[in-house]
Amino acid sequence: MDFFKIYQDLFQYMKEGRLNRWLDNLIPQLEQRLLDNPHGDLARWQEALGQLPAIKADQVALNTPAITASTADKLSVADQAQLKSALMALSPWRKGPFELFDTYINTEWHSDWKWDRVVPHISSLKNRVVLDVGCGSGYHCWRMLGEGAERVIGIDPNYLFLTQFEAIKKYCGPQSPIHLLPVKMEEVPANLEAFDTTFSMGILYHRRSPIDHLIELKSTLRKGGELVLETLVIEGDDDQCLMPDERYAMMRNVWFIPSCEMLTLWLKRAGFNDIKLVDLNKTTTEEQRGTEWMTYQSLDSFLDPEDTSKTIEGYPAPLRATFVATK
Template identity: 85%
Template sequence: MDFFKIYQDLFQYMKQGPLNRWLDNLIPQLEQRLLENPHGDLGRWQAALNRLPDIQADNITLTTSAITANKAEALSEAELVQLTSGLMALSPWRKGPFQLFDTYINTEWHSDWKWDRVVPHISSLKNRVVLDVGCGSGYHCWRMLGEGADRVIGIDPNYLFLTQFEAIKKYCGPKSPIHLLPVKMEEVPSNLEAFDTTFSMGVLYHRRSPIDHLLELKSTLRKGGELVLETLVIEGDNEQCLMPEDRYAMMRNVWFIPSCDTLALWLKRAGFKDIKLVDLNRTTTEEQRATEWMTYQSLNSFLDPEDPAKTIEGYPAPLRATFVATK
């Protein structure tokens, strides 16, 4: 993957402001990730990306449930087969949905449902510089751009997500000010103070040290910047926090699931203010499910078949909260 080509615009942008301090570390990180020590399947995914047909969209929509690229004329049968087979080779698709011409990518998650719950409660993203931590294939990044963000940077170390993102960007705006960097949160320089809004959605419970994650998120924000935090929670007071003995909903890397009161206290201790719980939602098997684009087990397999209010391990079923807070 020619990262000097796909990130050229971002590198130029970063030279001109507070993100310049990140650039010194970022270029060697990308060289190491994408050139010196790439993932074993990256070549296969990149080959699928390269096989996608060159089709120019006449209309791009970033404000509806599916990120959409349309063309006035119908695709030829050969183009449609080439497009669908290339995108299918990048399965599993987890976050979406996307509509690329006549091909609808019906992802595991209805990520649009989460976005619809979150967006009414956050500050306007118009003209803001936005960071999306753990962005997956970038669905929410596109929605952020659709809300008028000046620049959106997503970070996620997963190489498949990067390739999926580049496939979407090929059709939905190769020159758009939106980028996915295959780096980890802890590799972002501390005290960067460069972003107006930072999102962390579905990340906190994967962190061994959740307070450190909150401090890392705070350090990305300028003074007065806004954090949007979405994570698993449990019911209870400010003394309640679940640490699974092993797996939670068959996920190995789940460490701490706090109550809402506990999480609010964590945010306060991390130095945030104006802390608000803006949404509390039980995840359903309609929102997260297996599809032809993600054929592995999904939420239905992770719940107790006798009692869907519990995970298969006996813990409370997934309950998700969204908090908004200010630096």
């Protein structure tokens, strides 16, 4: 992957502005990730990316449930088949949906439902510089751009997500000010203080030290910047937090699931102000499910078949909260 080509615009933007301090670390990180030590499947995924047909979109829609690229001209049968085949080779698709011409990528998650719950409660993203931590394939990044963000940077170390993102960007805006960097949160320079809004959605419970994660998020924000935090929670008071024994909903890497009251306290201790719980939502098997584009086990396999209010391990079923706070 020629990252000097795909990130050229970003490098220039960072060089000229408040993200300059990140650039010195970022280029060696990308060299190490994409050139020196790439994922074993990266070549196969890049081959699929190269198989995408050369189609120019006449229209792109970012404020619709599916991120959409369309053209007035009907695709040939051969182009349509080639498009779907190449995109299928990038499965599993977890966050979306996307619609590229006549191919609808029906992802595991209805990520549009989460966005619809979040966006009414956040500050306008117009002209803001935005960071999306753990962005997956970048669905929410496109929605952020659709809300008028000046620049959106998503970070996620997963190489498949990067390839999926580049497939979408090929048709939805190769020159758009939106980027996915295959780096981890802890590799972002401390005290960067460069972003107007930072999102962390579906990440906190994967962190061994959740308060350190909150402090890392705060350090990305300028003074007065806004954090949008979405995570698993449990019901209870400010003394309650679940630490699963080995697995939660069949996920190994779940460490701490606090009550909303405890999470409020964590945010206070991390130094945030104006902390608001803006949404509380139980995840359903309509929002997260297996599809043609994600054929592995999904939420219905992770819940107790006799009592869907519990996970297969007997813990409370997924309940998600969204908090908004300021630095």
